[in-house]
Amino acid sequence: MLLALLVGVLAFLAAGCGGDDEESAGTTGGATTEGGGASNVSGNISVLAVWTGAEGEAFQAVLDGFTEANPDVKVSYKSAKEPATVLSTAVEGGNPPDIAALPQPGFMTDFAQRGALKPIDFAEDKIREGYSDSWLELGTVDGKLYGLFFKGANKSTVWYNVASFTDAGVEPPADWDAFIQAGDTLKASGVTPYSIGGADGWTLTDLFENIYLRVAGGEKYDQLTKHEIPWTDQSVKDALTEMGKVLQPDKIAGGASGALQTDFPTSVTQVYSDPPKAAQVMEGDFVGGVISAETQAKPTDDFNVYAFPEINGSGPVVVGGGDVMVMFKDNPAARALIEYLATPEAAEIWAAKGGFSSPNKNVDPSVYPDELTKQTATELANADTFRFDMSDLMPGEFGSDALFTLLQDFVKAPDDVDGMADKLEKAAAAAFK
Numbered sequence: 001m002l003l004a005l006l007v008g009v010l011a012f013l014a015a016g017c018g019g020d021d022e023e024s025a026g027t028t029g030g031a032t033t034e035g036g037g038a039s040n041v042s043g044n045i046s047v048l049a050v051w052t053g054a055e056g057e058a059f060q061a062v063l064d065g066f067t068e069a070n071p072d073v074k075v076s077y078k079s080a081k082e083p084a085t086v087l088s089t090a091v092e093g094g095n096p097p098d099i100a101a102l103p104q105p106g107f108m109t110d111f112a113q114r115g116a117l118k119p120i121d122f123a124e125d126k127i128r129e130g131y132s133d134s135w136l137e138l139g140t141v142d143g144k145l146y147g148l149f150f151k152g153a154n155k156s157t158v159w160y161n162v163a164s165f166t167d168a169g170v171e172p173p174a175d176w177d178a179f180i181q182a183g184d185t186l187k188a189s190g191v192t193p194y195s196i197g198g199a200d201g202w203t204l205t206d207l208f209e210n211i212y213l214r215v216a217g218g219e220k221y222d223q224l225t226k227h228e229i230p231w232t233d234q235s236v237k238d239a240l241t242e243m244g245k246v247l248q249p250d251k252i253a254g255g256a257s258g259a260l261q262t263d264f265p266t267s268v269t270q271v272y273s274d275p276p277k278a279a280q281v282m283e284g285d286f287v288g289g290v291i292s293a294e295t296q297a298k299p300t301d302d303f304n305v306y307a308f309p310e311i312n313g314s315g316p317v318v319v320g321g322g323d324v325m326v327m328f329k330d331n332p333a334a335r336a337l338i339e340y341l342a343t344p345e346a347a348e349i350w351a352a353k354g355g356f357s358s359p360n361k362n363v364d365p366s367v368y369p370d371e372l373t374k375q376t377a378t379e380l381a382n383a384d385t386f387r388f389d390m391s392d393l394m395p396g397e398f399g400s401d402a403l404f405t406l407l408q409d410f411v412k413a414p415d416d417v418d419g420m421a422d423k424l425e426k427a428a429a430a431a432f433k
Contacts, residue, residue, distance in 0.1 A: 042072035043333040048087065049101035049323070052079045058350045065349050066340045073333045083107075087328075091116045096328035099337060104392050105138050105147065108324050112141040118330040119144045126342045130360040134218075134386035139324060147324035150341050151350075152359040154380040155206050155284035155389065156308035156318040159291065161271050162301065164191045164279035172306035176214070179309040180245055186279045187251065195278035196252045197267030198259040198411050201404025205391040207246070207282055208407060209319045212239040214311035218385045225390045227432040231424035237417050242311065244414035246282075253278040256412050265290055272297040282308065284320065285357060285376040305372050307379050318383035321392065322359060351377070359386070398431035 051059045056079055063075045080086040083100060084107045090096040096116065102108050111117045120127075124145050127136060131149070139147030160172065168189035173179040183193035197203040213221050216235035223229045224236065249255040253270060254262060254277070262270070268287050270277040272295040281287065288305065297303045307316070325341055327334055340346050347358035354369045357377035368374040380386070391399035406427060410420050 041070050041332050041336045043331060044074045044076065045098040045329075045331070045333045045337060046076045046078065047099045047101075047337075048078050048080055048083055048097040050079060050081065050083050050103060051101070054353075055355065058353045058356065061353070062341075062346055062349045063337075065346060066337055069340070070333070070336060073336070075337070084110075087111070091328070098329040098331065098334040099325060099327050101150065101323045101325050102147075103321075103323055105324055105388055106393055108139070108147045108326050109141050111326065111328075112144070112146045116328060117146045118327045119146055120148060120327055120335075120338050121145050122335055123148065123339045123342050126339055130342065130344060130362040132359075132361065132381075132383065132386060134383070135359050138322075138386075138388055147326050148338060148342055149322040149359050150325050150347070151323040152357050152377075152380050153284055153286065153321040154318055154357060154376045155320045156210055156379070156383075157285055157287065157305050157376055158280055158282045158308055159268070159271070159287045159303060159305050160280035161191075161276050161278075161297075162304050164189075164276055167191075168279070170279075172304070173309050174307075176242065176309045176311040183246070183251055191276060192251065192253045192278045193280065194246055194252050195262070195267045195271050195281040196247070196259040196411070197262050197264035197281075197283070198408055199262055200264045201408055202391065203264055203267065203283060204407035204411070205399075205403055206284070206319065206389070208239060208243055209387075209390045210282070210308045211242050211311065212236070212390075213317050213319055213385070213387055214308075214314035215239045215242060217314070218317070218387060221387050221390065225393050227394075227428050231428050232421045236424070237421050240410070240417045240420055243410070244417065247411050247414035249414075252411075260408055260411055265294065269294050272303060285373070285380075288372055288376075289355070299370060299372050305376060315384050316379065316382065317385040317387070318380055319387055319389060320380060321389050357381075395431045398428050402427035402431065 047063065049059060060077055063077055067073055067075055083102060087096060087100055121144065127148060135149050136145065139145055139149060164186065168186045168191065170182045170185050173182045186193045215238050220229065220235050252259045267281050268290045271279065271281050272291060291297050291303050325338065327338055344360050344362040344364065347360050347363045348367045350356040351358055351363060352367045352369065357380050359381055361381040363381065365374045365378050368377055391403055406420065406423050
C-alpha cells in the first residue's frame with residue numbers, strides 16, 4: 001500500500017503538478033464574464049482532485065466548459081486517491097498544482113496555516129451571490145477566504161419505504177415530535193420504525209450530529225467540535241436523550257445486537273427487503289444511489305426521502321460534507337477558473353449528469369436528473385444553517401475512533417445519558433490535549 005502511494009506521488013511530481021512557473025502562470029488579466037470566460041486570459045494551469053471514473057468524467061466536462069469560454073487557457077486535470085498526501089509532498093517540493101479540491105476543510109486549514117494557499121477574496125462577491133454565509137465561513141481561515149465549496153453532500157435526509165408508510169397511515173414528519181409519534185405508529189402497524197447501520201460507527205455520529213445541531217444550534221455545534229465546551233454540557237445530554245428515543249431496542253431492526261452487526265449498505269437494503277425489516281433509514285443523500293444499485297425499489301413509487309425533522313423550531317438546517325476548491329498558485333488563469341467554478345453554470349454541467357449536489361443556491365433545480373436529487377440538493381443549498389460533519393473536523397483519535405465506539409456502546413444502553421456524556425468527555429479531553 002505504501003509502495004503504491006509513493007509510486008503515485010512520484011508519478012504525479014514527475015508529470016509536474018503545474019509545470020514550471022512560466023508555463024503554469026496565466027499570462028494576462030481581464031474581467032471575468034458571466035460564464036467564467038475572461039477576455040484576455042491565457043496560460044497552462046493544473047488541477048488535482050479525488051474524482052475518477054464517472055465523477056472524473058463529469059468534472060472534466062466542467063473544466064471543458066471553462067476552456068470553451070477561455071480558449072487560450074489549457075487545463076490539465078489529475079486525480080489522486082489521497083489528495084492531501086500528494087499535495088503535501090508537492091508543496092514540500094515547491095511544485096503544487098494551481099488549484100486542488102480537498103475532501104475536508106481541515107486539510108484546507110492546514111495548508112492555509114502553512115502558507116501554502118493563496119486567498120480567493122477576489123471571488124468573494126461572486127461566491128456570496130450563490131452561497132449562504134455558512135459556506136463562506138467554512139471556507140475562511142484566520143479571517144481570509146481560501147475555499148470555494150464546489151460539491152456538497154446532504155446528510156440530513158431520511159429515506160423511507162413508501163408502502164410501509166402508506167400501510168401505517170403515516171406521512172413524512174416535519175418535526176421531531178411527529179417523527180417519534182410516527183415511529184410508534186409504524187411499530188403498532190407491525191414494522192420496525194428505524195434501520196441503524198451500527199457496525200459502521202460513522203452512521204451513529206451522523207445521527208448524533210443531526211440531532212445536536214437542531215437541539216443546540218450552530219454556535220454550540222462549533223464549540224463542541226473544537227471542544228470549547230465539554231461533552232458533559234447539558235446540550236449534549238439533551239441531544240443524547242433524543243437520540244436514545246430512536247435507539248430503543250424495540251424500535252431498531254434487529255435490536256441493539258442486530259443493529260451493531262449491520263453495516264451501512266445493509267441498513268439501507270433491509271428497508272426494501274420483502275418483507276421490509278424496517279420502515280426508514282436516516283443517512284445522507286448518497287442512500288438513493290445504494291437503493292437504486294442494490295434493490296429493485298423504484299424512486300417515489302417504492303422509496304422516497306424527507307428532510308431530517310426540525311427539533312424545537314430549529315428551522316431548515318443541514319449537516320453534510322463537501323469538496324472545497326483551493327488555490328496554490330495565484331495567476332490570472334487560476335483566478336478565472338475559481339470564479340468560473342463559483343457560477344451556477346459550472347455546477348449545472350455536473351448536476352445534469354447526476355451524482356452531484358451543489359451548495360450554490362442559484363443552480364437551476366430543473367437540471368438535476370430526478371426529483372429526489374432535486375429535493376435533497378435544494379435543501380442543501382437553501383439551508384439557513386449548514387455545518388460540516390463534526391467527526392471529520394476533530395482529531396482522528398476522537399472523531400474517527402472513540403466517538404464511533406462510544407456511540408456504539410450507547411446503542412446497547414440508550415438510557416444511560418449521563419454515563420455516556422462522562423465517557424465522551426473523558427475521551428475528548430485526552431484527544432484534544
